[in-house]
Structures are given as structure tokens and as C-alpha cells.
Amino acid sequence: xxxxxxxxxxxxxxxxxxxxxxxxxxxxxxxxxxxxxxxxxxxxxxxxxxxxxxxxxxxxxxxxxxxxxxxxxxxxxxxxxxxxxxxxxxxxxxxxxxxxxxxxxxxxxxxxxxxxxxxxxxxxxxxxxxxxxxxxxxxxxxxxxxxxxxxxxxxxxxxxxxxxxxxxxxxxxxxxxxxxxxxxxxxxxxxxxxxxxxxxxxxxxxxxxxxxxxxxxxxxxxxxxxxxxxxxxxxxxxxxxxxxxxxxxxxxxxxxxxxxxxxxxxxxxxxxxxxxxxxxxxxxxxxxxxxxxxxxxxxxxxxxxx
Amino acid sequence: xxxxxxxxxxxxxxxxxxxxxxxxxxxxxxxxxxxxxxxxxxxxxxxxxxxxxxxxxxxxxxxxxxxxxxxxxxxxxxxxxxxxxxxxxxxxxxxxxxxxxxxxxxxxxxxxxxxxxxxxxxxxxxxxxxxxxxxxxxxxxxxxxxxxxxxxxxxxxxxxxxxxxxxxxxxxxxxxxxxxxxxxxxxxxxxxxxxxxxxxxxxxxxxxxxxxxxxxxxxxxxxxxxxxxxxxxxxxxxxxxxxxxxxxxxxxxxxxxxxxxxxxxxxxxxxxxxxxxxxxxxxxxxxxxxxxxxxxxxxxxxxxxx
Amino acid sequence: xxxxxxxxxxxxxxxxxxxxxxxxxxxxxxxxxxxxxxxxxxxxxxxxxxxxxxxxxxxxxxxxxxxxxxxxxxxxxxxxxxxxxxxxxxxxxxxxxxxxxxxxxxxxxxxxxxxxxxxxxxxxxxxxxxxxxxxxxxxxxxxxxxxxxxxxxxxxxxxxxxxxxxxxxxxxxxxxxxxxxxxxxxxxxxxxxxxxxxxxxxxxxxxxxxxxxxxxxxxxxxxxxxxxxxxxxxxxxxxxxxxxxxxxxxxxxxxxxxxxxxxxxxxxxxxxxxxxxxxxxxxxxxxxxxxxxxxxxxxxxxxxxx
Numbered sequence: 001x002x003x004x005x006x007x008x009x010x011x012x013x014x015x016x017x018x019x020x021x022x023x024x025x026x027x028x029x030x031x032x033x034x035x036x037x038x039x040x041x042x043x044x045x046x047x048x049x050x051x052x053x054x055x056x057x058x059x060x061x062x063x064x065x066x067x068x069x070x071x072x073x074x075x076x077x078x079x080x081x082x083x084x085x086x087x088x089x090x091x092x093x094x095x096x097x098x099x100x101x102x103x104x105x106x107x108x109x110x111x112x113x114x115x116x117x118x119x120x121x122x123x124x125x126x127x128x129x130x131x132x133x134x135x136x137x138x139x140x141x142x143x144x145x146x147x148x149x150x151x152x153x154x155x156x157x158x159x160x161x162x163x164x165x166x167x168x169x170x171x172x173x174x175x176x177x178x179x180x181x182x183x184x185x186x187x188x189x190x191x192x193x194x195x196x197x198x199x200x201x202x203x204x205x206x207x208x209x210x211x212x213x214x215x216x217x218x219x220x221x222x223x224x225x226x227x228x229x230x231x232x233x234x235x236x237x238x239x240x241x242x243x244x245x246x247x248x249x250x251x252x253x254x255x256x257x258x259x260x261x262x263x264x265x266x267x268x269x270x271x272x273x274x275x276x277x278x279x280x281x282x283x284x285x286x287x288x289x290x291x292x293x294x295x296x297x298x299x300x301x302x303x304x305x306x
Numbered sequence: 307x308x309x310x311x312x313x314x315x316x317x318x319x320x321x322x323x324x325x326x327x328x329x330x331x332x333x334x335x336x337x338x339x340x341x342x343x344x345x346x347x348x349x350x351x352x353x354x355x356x357x358x359x360x361x362x363x364x365x366x367x368x369x370x371x372x373x374x375x376x377x378x379x380x381x382x383x384x385x386x387x388x389x390x391x392x393x394x395x396x397x398x399x400x401x402x403x404x405x406x407x408x409x410x411x412x413x414x415x416x417x418x419x420x421x422x423x424x425x426x427x428x429x430x431x432x433x434x435x436x437x438x439x440x441x442x443x444x445x446x447x448x449x450x451x452x453x454x455x456x457x458x459x460x461x462x463x464x465x466x467x468x469x470x471x472x473x474x475x476x477x478x479x480x481x482x483x484x485x486x487x488x489x490x491x492x493x494x495x496x497x498x499x500x501x502x503x504x505x506x507x508x509x510x511x512x513x514x515x516x517x518x519x520x521x522x523x524x525x526x527x528x529x530x531x532x533x534x535x536x537x538x539x540x541x542x543x544x545x546x547x548x549x550x551x552x553x554x555x556x557x558x559x560x561x562x563x564x565x566x567x568x569x570x571x572x573x574x575x576x577x578x579x580x581x582x583x584x585x586x587x588x589x590x591x592x593x594x595x596x597x598x599x600x601x602x603x604x605x606x607x608x609x610x611x612x
Numbered sequence: 613x614x615x616x617x618x619x620x621x622x623x624x625x626x627x628x629x630x631x632x633x634x635x636x637x638x639x640x641x642x643x644x645x646x647x648x649x650x651x652x653x654x655x656x657x658x659x660x661x662x663x664x665x666x667x668x669x670x671x672x673x674x675x676x677x678x679x680x681x682x683x684x685x686x687x688x689x690x691x692x693x694x695x696x697x698x699x700x701x702x703x704x705x706x707x708x709x710x711x712x713x714x715x716x717x718x719x720x721x722x723x724x725x726x727x728x729x730x731x732x733x734x735x736x737x738x739x740x741x742x743x744x745x746x747x748x749x750x751x752x753x754x755x756x757x758x759x760x761x762x763x764x765x766x767x768x769x770x771x772x773x774x775x776x777x778x779x780x781x782x783x784x785x786x787x788x789x790x791x792x793x794x795x796x797x798x799x800x801x802x803x804x805x806x807x808x809x810x811x812x813x814x815x816x817x818x819x820x821x822x823x824x825x826x827x828x829x830x831x832x833x834x835x836x837x838x839x840x841x842x843x844x845x846x847x848x849x850x851x852x853x854x855x856x857x858x859x860x861x862x863x864x865x866x867x868x869x870x871x872x873x874x875x876x877x878x879x880x881x882x883x884x885x886x887x888x889x890x891x892x893x894x895x896x897x898x899x900x901x902x903x904x905x906x907x908x909x910x911x912x913x914x915x916x917x918x
Contacts, residue, residue, distance in 0.1 A: 036347045041648045043673050052401055057377050061349050061403035069676035071669050073686060074379060085878035092888075093666055093877060096900030097673035107467035265399060266391035276398075288402030344655045362703055363683050367655050367709035370681035381687060571705060572697035582704075594708030 005122045005301050006115040010137040018177070021138070022145045025289075025296035032065065035295065038304050039068035045098040046072030048126070049105040054265065054287070055126050055135070059102050071098065076106075088117040094123045100302055102126050122301040127306055135140075136264055137170040138225070138297065139290035141178075143282065145191040146289060147260050148220060150178055155218055159186040160225035160245050160270060162193045167264045168225060169197045180204025184219065186212050188241050190233050190269040211244040216254035222247070224263045224270055224283075247271045252278060260285055311428045311607050312421040316443040316480040324483070328451045331595075332604035338371065341601065344610050345374030351404040352378030354432070359439070360571065360593070363431050365408050368600040377404065382412075394423040395578040401427045406608055408432050416502045428607040436472055442570055443476040444603065445596035446529070447484075449588065452595060453566050454495045454526060456484055461524055465492040466531035466551050466576060473570045474531060475503045477511075486510025490525065492518050494547050496539050517550040522560035528553070530576055530589075553577045558584060568592055582591070617734045617913050622786040630789070633750070634757045637901075637908035644677065647907065650916050651680035653667055656779075658684030660738070662718040666877065666899070667738050667747070671714050673724040675908040677854040683710065688718075689889040699730040707733045714738050734913040742778055748876055751902035751911065752835070753790075755894065758901060759872050760832060762790055767830055771798040772857050772882060774805045779854035779876040780837060781809045792816025796831065798824050800853050802845050822857040828866035834859070836875045836882055836895075838876040859883045864890060874898055 006012070013021075014092060044063045048056050060070045080225055087105075091114050094101065101118070103111055104126040111125030111132075127133040138229050141150070146188065148154055156175075158168050162185055172193075175181050180203030185193050198206070209215055216222075227245045232238040247269065263271060263283040275281050299305070319327075319439065334341050342383070350369045357380055366376045393411075397420050400407065407424070409417055410432040417431030417438075447456070454460055464474050464479075468491055478499075481487050484588040486509030489501050494516065506511070515521055522528075533551045538544040541562050558581060569577060569589040581587050605611070617622070620681075625633075640647050656675045660668050663686055672682045699717075703726050706713065713730070715723055716738040723737030723744075739745040753762070760766055768787075770780050774797055787793050792815030798806050802823065810818070821827050828834075839857045844850040859873065864887060875883060875895040887893050911917070 033347065041677075045669070052648075053379060053396075057351070057400060057403055060377040064349055064377065065347075070377075071672040071676065074667060084880050089877070089879060090665075093899045094669060095820065096896060097669055097903050118760055261639050267395060268390050284398050284402060287399045291403050305524070339653065359685060359702075363657070363706060363709055366683040370655055370683065371653075376683075437891050573701060588706050590708060593705045597709050603824070 001018050004213060005123070005303075006111075007134060007297060007301065008111050008125045008135045009114055009132055010170050011177065012134075013177075015178055018141060019150075021293065021296045021300060024299060025292045026141060028295050029292050030291075031214075035066055035299075035306065037067040038299055038306060039063060039066035039302060042068045042099040042302060043066055043097065044070045044072075044298070045071050045094050045101045047094070047101060047103045048072065049076045049103070049110070051075045054103050055104065057289050058287070059124075059126065059135075059294055062291045063298060065291075066295055066299065068099075068298075072102075080229055087113065091117055091123075095119070100124070100298060102118075105129070124297065124301065130164075132170060133166060134170065135290070135294060135297065136167050138176050138293050139286060140167070140171050140262065140264070141174055142293040143260075143262060143289050144221065148281065154220045155182040155184060157184045157186055157212070157215060157219040158193075158223060158225075158226045159212055159221040159247075161191045161231055162187040162225075162297070163191040164231065165225045168193075168223065169195045169293075171223065172197060173200055176200060176203055183207070184209065184215050186210070186215065186245070188232065188237065188244075190237070191227070191231055210241070211249070211258075213244070213251055213254065217256065219255065219259050222255070222259060222261045224261060224267075226266075226268055226270055235253050245270060247275060249274065252280070255280065309501045310431070311609075312417075313603060313607065314417050314421055314429075314431045315438055316440045316476050317483065318440075319483075321484055322577070324447060325456075327599065327602045327606060328448055329457075330605065331448060334601050335598050341372055341612065342356050342571060343373040344605055344612060345372035345608060348374045348376055348405040348608060349403065349470070350376045350378075350604070351400050351407045352376050353400070354378065354405060355382045355412045356410055358410050359432060361410065361605045364593070364597050365430075365432065365441075365600055365604075368597045369604060371597075372601055372605065374604075394419065397423055397429075401425070406430070406555050406604060411435070418443050419528065430603065430607065436470075438476060439472060440476065441489075441600060441603065443480050443597070445592060445605060446473070446477050446568065446570070448599040449566075449592045449595050450527065451570060453588065458482075458526075459488070460526045461488040461490060463490045463492055463518070463521060463525040463528040464531075465518055465553075467497045467537055468469070468493040468531075468535045469497040470537065471531045474499075474529065478503060479506055482506055482509055490515065490521050492516070492521065492551070494538065494543065494550075496543070497533070497537060506530075514548070518552070518553070519560065520559055523562065524555050525561065525565050528565060528567045530567060530573075532572075532574055532576055538547055551576060553581060555580060557575060558586070561586065617915075618723075618755070619734075619746060619909060619913065620723050620737045621744055622746045622782050623789065624746075625789075627790055631762075633742065633905065633908045633912060634754055635824055636911065637754060637904045639843050640907050647678055649679040649909075650911055651675060651678035651914060651917060652759070654680045654914060655707050655709065655710040656680055656682045656684075656823075656910070657713045659706070659713060660684065660686050660716045661688045661722070662716055663687045664739060666717050667716065669901050670899070671736075671738065671906055674903045675910060677903075678771045678907055678911065680711075680910075684714075688875050702723065703729055703735075707731070711888065712736070712910060717741070723867060728860075735914075736909065736913065736914055742776075744782060744783065745778060747902070747906060747909065748779050749786050751898060752779070752783050752874065752876070753786055754905040755874060755898045755901050756833065757870075759894065764832075765794070766772075766832045767794040767796060769796045769798055769827060769831040769834040769836060770805075770837075771859075772839045773803045773843055774799040774837075775803040776843065780835065784809060785812055786816055788812055795819070796821065796827050798822070798827065798857070800844065800849065802849070802854075803843060807880070822853070824859070825863055825866065826858070828863050829841050829868065831867065831871050834867070834871060834873045836873060836879075838878075838880055838882055857882060859887060861886060864892070867892065
């Protein structure tokens with residue numbers, strides 16, 4: 001197995017690799033039954049050193065739908081690292097049991113370390129601390145691909161906590177690989193896009209606003225994220241601004257007919273539940289598509305075409 | 307998927323639906339190998355927001371024996387609800403991954419809520435708080451069906467804590483659908499059948515006694531439940547009564563040759579272990595039959611005949 | 613199912629039974645694909661009343677690679693024993709769901725108890741407290757079999773904490789079944805082999821040394837174990853001795869070209885990581901072989917040849 005066959009960072013892939021993965025996922029969506037034996041006889045280790053139910057179930061459903069088998073654990077409680085074993089030893093042992101490893105870890109760089117010590121099987125980063133969550137980014141890009149072509153000149157609103165919002169940072173990083181887009185950053189000044197992310201925007205254009213309402217009509221895509229009260233500088237600031245970042249019926253009326261609302265989920269109160277019935281809110285479909293792109297990803301890392 | 311294809315309360319089903327489910331379960335028991343691929347390619351989400359090992363393993367073994375695949379979690383520790391996500395959002399996401407959901411939840415009505423928000427896949431109530439546990443009732447009825455015909459005029463002893471014993475309440479409710487039976491309620495006065503259950507007995511006949519020994523000889527079926535010390539009004543009452551509700555060799559000698567002893571389990575000390583060898587004690591077989599009726603139930607909700 | 617079809621202690625098996633199990637495991641290693649359906653339609657209960665990730669994943673990967681299905685739990689948190697149910701009741705219920713049980717329990721003799729109460733399915737002891745861990749011994753013997761023939765007259769170094777090291781005790785016990793070997797016990801005097809193990813050595817020869825370096829050149833096999841600081845009588849003793857039991861490049865230079873270094877793992881600091889690249893260190897391969905001998909064991913207990 002060569003190093004390239006791991007999936008650690010969104011930037012590990014070229015546009016070609018993304019497009020091939022999307023094409024395969026499109027095929028699976030079209031005729032799932034034709035892929036129900038693609039990974040028969042293969043075993044996946046689903047290693048969640050910190051819980052992440054949604055991501056774990058998405059991977060495990062995906063691999064089962066390919067006919068593969070899954071073993072693993074859902075939190076660190078049940079791991080031998082408690083006996084003082086190093087992570088690399090644990091991974092070296094487990095690679096002797098399985099064909100593919102999916103790992104979520106609370107430490108930054110854990111998956112990269114894995115890719116360095118593993119010699120027989122590929123590893124997928126299902127999130128390493130607050131650092132990367134590349135299969136969420138893959139899900140987001142695949143959703144864009146399903147609703148708009150990725151070569152379109154899209155205007156994408158990024159709304160909420162853009163300072164700490166890991167998924168937004170990764171999404172921008174990945175979109176730059178595709179030539180960049182028009183990013184409209186919608187956030188309080190104190191929760192604006194950090195410089196290390198800004199510096200990565202070399203192809204796209206960025207504008208900054210404080211109030212979602214202002215720009216609602218311009219957007220082809222609105223990517224919502226959570227805004228946590230405790231992240232505001234003061235209670236007054238929170239009270240002044242919070243409604244700017246809550247998507248409701250009234251704001252939705254200003255939106256284009258074919259715009260889409262995405263959200264990495266979990267959603268708390270930043271999107272009114274009544275909007276779930278609006279065909280333009282696609283976050284549940286987005287989670288659904290995440291399973292198919294993970295099927296595609298795992299097939300590619302295992303080198304199975306069909 | 308129509309609302310009816312969920313299984314939330316024992317009263318959701320008519321006698322016909324029960325009888326069809328029993329017939330299918332009988333067939334599976336006869337030739338299990340003929341059903342080992344019935345749910346191939348299907349994925350079950352086994353969502354236990356509170357632990358219930360026996361019920362969970364019964365469902366998971368059942369679905370695996372039908373060739374299906376299982377994902378899920380065994381307690382709330384590993385769920386995104388900890389991030390403040392609503393139960394309905396969690397279920398909306400998971401229905402994008404699977405074909406069927408089995409849910410145990412600590413909140414009353416949780417499964418019913420699920421049946422209201424899910425749009426693509428059926429849901430089975432594996433217990434919602436102290437409210438309902440319909441697949442236990444299904445197991446109890448199927449056991450009766452295997453040992454006696456359900457149209458027989460049976461005398462059924464219900465022994466132990468009839469005030470708080472959820473399984474007894476559900477069993478009576480379900481038996482009333484089948485025209486009722488002769489119920490002999492055997493309990494301390496303070497742990498007698500509550501009025502809201504009595505009021506549901508419109509077809510069957512009920513008698514009340516304090517001591518199991520008195521009625522042992524009249525019973526076709528004895529349904530035992532746990533009696534917890536702390537439920538008695540006083541230590542004296544407990545000491546005076548406890549032996550009335552412990553099944554031992556001596557009481558068993560008064561029983562009919564073809565009567566059966568059932569218990570939802572876990573059993574603590576209300577049945578002497580030595581009686582496990584008595585062919586009339588069928589509680590372990592009852593648990594075994596529970597797996598087959600769950601296979602039947604899941605096949606029916608998925609609309610697979612064979 | 614007869615009592616013999618359980619696997620509770622290494623001494624349960626004769627040399628013939630070990631050799632047949634090894635022969636089958638050799639076949640599986642050669643052509644795994646030919647066994648990928650051997651346990652199709654069978655269900656394994658993987659019951660870990662205390663966590664042991666490595667052992668659990670090894671069993672679960674093994675059974676999945678045979679086409680079987682796995683249900684179970686990974687720690688006691690999720691078990692009905694919390695409701696005061698006896699272990700034997702729990703096992704009686706679960707045997708109604710499955711074809712084979714693998715159990716790890718924190719209580720000595722738990723697996724033996726299981727073998728007494730189960731009437732339908734075989735049980736494998738995956739470790740009972742500090743008492744036995746027979747499938748680790750099986751793994752160790754199979755590794756010896758793969759690198760040396762078991763009838764060779766081997767000199768085996770046993771290094772580290774030989775007083776509390778359960779795996780060493782079981783290994784010696786098992787090797788005695790094969791006519792014994794030359795055991796070189798390398799440990800501090802205070803952590804020497806206890807008398808109850810010495811007394812079992814009737815066929816092999818034993819010598820005792822304090823320093824690994826002295827004997828390095830004589831060994832065909834070096835079986836390393838952990839030495840815990842707190843096990844030494846004094847800090848001074850620890851400082852004086854610790855280096856004697858740490859395998860490093862320098863000691864490795866004195867070793868034979870074809871000697872092998874084994875370790876039950878987890879390894880903490882008793883073997884320098886740089887030695888992982890030395891072809892003579894086989895502990896990761898040993899873990900890998902453990903999966904195959906478990907496949908062989910489970911096939912034998914289920915009575916499937918192919």
C-alpha cells in the first residue's frame with residue numbers, strides 16, 4: 001500500500017481524484033444493489049477514540065452496504081491504550097486483523113501518525129481533534145456536486161462561527177483546489193475567518209457582512225454553522241447579533257428558488273425546524289449523501305472498482 | 307412507508323396481524339435456513355439510548371440470522387444528543403443510513419415521536435421508559451401460542467408486583483384483543499393491579515388472591531414477575547408475604563402436568579433455580595422464542611415474505 | 613454439545629488436538645478465501661464483561677472472516693447482571709440466540725461455570741480474571757509452530773516478571789504437554805517463577821539468571837513480558853536491575869540469527885521501538901497469527917471442517 005492510498009487531509013486529493021470519487025458515488029446512488037458485494041470478505045476497523053455517533057454509523061452503514069464486515073469500538077473507554085500502549089503499537093496490531101482502518105481521535109495529527117506507521121492497510125481520518133474532518137468536507141463537496149456542477153461560478157454564504165468552525169475552514173481549503181468561489185462570510189467581527197484560513201484563499205473572492213438578511217438574495221448556497229453563546233465577547237453583543245445568524249421563514253423568503261441550505265449538523269436552534277419542509281434545506285439529504293461518498297472513498301482505498 | 311408499518315404499542319395490531327406474525331415465526335422455527343438470506347442487503351439501526359442487553363442481543367441476533375446487517379449503539383453515552391441535538395434530528399439523519407430502526411429510549415413516547423418524524427423507514431419500540439415494551443408482549447403471546455392455542459379458554463396466573471409490572475399490564479391489554487382470559491391476580495393488596503389496567507379488562511374475568519399456593523392447581527399458565535422488597539409498605543408486610551410469591555418445588559407439586567411457568571426475566575430469587583430442570587418452566591425457551599418472533603416482526607415491517 | 617467442545621484451559625487439549633488445530637490454521641493462512649463462508653449462518657456472542665480490545669477484535673475479525681456474524685458487548689456497563697441477574701441465567705438466555713460464546717470475565721472460573729450451565733452451545737474462555745487466558749497460549753504455541761517445529765529441542769528464554777506473568781505460567785503448562793523444553797528464566801529473584809508453576813515442570817529443564825545479556829546467545833526463542841516498577845521490593849533494586857530486562861540493539865547483537873522475540877503485548881518500554889524493524893522481532897506477526905488460530909479454534913468447536 002502506498003502512502004497516497006490514505007485519506008488524511010482534504011488537500012491530499014487533486015480535482016481528478018475528487019471527480020473520480022464523485023463519479024463512483026453517483027453510480028452507487030443509481031444502482032446500489034450492483035455494489036452490495038463489492039467489499040465482500042473485507043474487514044473494516046472502525047476505531048473511535050472519541051465518540052462521534054453520526055460519523056461512525058455513516059461509515060459502518062456504508063461498509064456494510066458494500067458487503068464488508070465491521071469491527072471496532074465507539075469510545076476510548078474500551079482500549080488498551082489505557083494499559084500504556086502507544087497508539088502506533090495499537091494500530092500495528094489491528095492492521096493484522098483488518099483490510100482498512102477508519103480512525104477518529106481526540107489528538108491532532110493522530111491519523112497522520114497512523115499513515116506513517118501502518119505498512120499493510122490504508123487509514124481514513126474520521127476527525128483528529130479540532131484539526132481536520134476530511135470526510136465531512138468530502139460530504140460537503142459531494143453535496144455541492146449533486147446540486148450544482150462544481151465548475152459553476154457559485155456564490156457560497158458561510159454563516160455563523162467562522163473563527164472556530166473547523167468544517168468551514170476545510171471546505172474553503174478544498175474549494176480552492178477547484179479554483180475557488182465567491183465566499184460571503186457572514187459572522188460577528190469577533191468570530192470572523194482567521195488569518196491562517198484567509199491566507200489560503202488565493203483563487204476565490206471574499207466579502208464580509210454581519211447580517212445574513214442583507215445577502216440572502218445573492219446566495220446559490222448557504223452553509224450554516226452553530227453559533228455558541230459563550231463565544232461572544234459579551235452578553236450584550238450576543239443579544240444584539242444572535243438573530244442575524246438564525247435562519248427563519250422570513251429570511252428564507254429572500255432566497256433564490258434554487259439556492260440550497262447546507263449544515264454539517266448537529267443543528268441546535270440556528271435553523272427553524274419549520275424550514276425542514278422547505279425543499280431548499282438539504283442538510284438531511286447531505287448526511288444521506290455522506291454515506292455514499294464514504295462507500296466510494298472506501299472502495300477506492302481498497303482498490304475495488306465494482 | 308405508511309404509519310401502520312411501525313410497531314409502537316401492542317394494541318397497534320389486530321388479531322389477524324398477530325396470527326400472521328405467529329404463522330411466519332412458526333415457519334422460521336421449522337426451517338431457519340430458508341430465511342437466512344431474507345434481509346440480505348438491508349441494514350438495521352439498533353439504537354439503545356438506555357442499555358438493555360437481552361433485548362438488544364435478541365434483535366441483533368434475529369436480524370443477523372435473516373442475513374441483514376446491524377449498526378448502532380448500546381447506551382446513550384455514545385450519542386450526539388449530548389451535543390444538544392434533538393431526538394427527531396438524530397432519527398432523521400440515521401434513517402438516511404438504514405432500512406429499519408429499533409429504538410429503546412428512557413423517555414415515554416420516544417418511539418411514538420419517532421414514528422411521527424420518520425418518513426422513509428419503519429421503527430420498532432424496544433421499550434420507552436416505564437411505558438411500553440411491545441416486543442416483550444409479542445414474545446409472551448408467541449410463547450402462549452406455542453404451548454397452548456390462543457383461542458383456548460386459559461386460566462392465567464399473574465404473580466408478583468402487579469402494580470408496577472409493566473409487562474403484566476401490556477400482556478393483559480394484548481390478551482383482551484384476543485377476547486380475554488381468566489386472569490388470576492396473585493399479589494399483595496398494596497401491589498394489586500391498578501385501576502387503569504382493570505378498566506381495560508372488558509372481555510376476560512378476573513379474580514384476586516394473596517397466596518400463590520391457593521390457586522396453583524387451577525392454572526394453565528403462571529406468569530411470574532419480580533417482587534422488590536422496597537415496594538412493600540413495611541418490613542413486617544414483606545416478611546409476612548414474601549414466601550407467597552416465591553415459586554418452589556412444594557408449590558410446583560400442586561400444579562397441573564401441562565401448565566407452564568413464564569417469566570420476562572431477569573429472574574432474581576422469585577423462582578428456585580432447581581426448578582429450571584422442571585419441563586414446565588419455559589422462561590429460557592420463552593427468551594429463545596423472542597428471537598424468532600422478532601425475526602418475523604422485522605420481516606413484516608420490511609415487507610419481505612421470504 | 614459435549615463438555616469437551618469447550619475451550620477453558622490450555623490443559624483441556626492433548627498434543628493431537630493442538631496439532632490438528634495448527635494444521636487447520638496453516639490451511640486457512642494458505643488459502644483464506646476458501647474459508648470465507650465456513651461459518652455462514654452462524655452467530656457468535658462476544659461477551660466481554662471487562663474490556664480487552666485486542667482480544668475482542670481478534671475474535672470478532674476471525675469470525676467475520678469465516679462468514680459468521682457477531683453480537684455482544686465490550687464491557688460490563690451494558691449488561692443485565694446490573695439488575696441482579698446471575699451470570700448463569702445471562703448465559704442460558706444468550707445461548708438461545710447464538711451458536712458459540714466467547715467470554716472474557718473479571719472473575720476466576722467464570723468460563724468454567726459457563727461450561728457447566730450451557731447445554732446447547734460451546735464456550736471459549738477469553739480470559740477469566742488473573743487466572744487463565746488460553747487463547748493467548750494458543751497464539752504463543754501456534755507462533756512457535758510457525759517459526760520452529762514444536763518437536764524441536766528449543767531453548768526458550770522467559771524474561772521479565774515471571775511471578776505474576778500469567779501468560780508465562782500458561783505457556784510453560786502447555787509446553788509440558790509437548791514434552792517440555794529448556795526454559796531459561798530471566799528475572800529478579802523477587803519476581804521469580806512461583807512454586808506452583810515450578811512444580812508443573814516435570815519434563816523440561818529450567819535454569820535461572822538475573823541478567824538477559826548473559827544468556828542472549830543461547831536462546832532460540834525469547835519471550836518478553838512487562839516489568840512493572842511497583843513490583844520491585846525497592847526503588848534501589850529497580851534502578852539496579854531494570855536494564856537487565858530491557859531488550860535493546862546491543863543485547864540483540866548477541867542473539868542467534870534465527871532466534872525470535874515474542875511478546876504477548878501490550879509492550880511498554882521493555883523492547884526498544886527501533887527493534888521493530890529487526891526481522892527477529894515477531895510480536896506483531898504473533899498477534900496476526902492469533903487471529904488465524906482463533907479461526908481454527910472456532911471452526912473446530914462448531915464442528916465445521918471447511
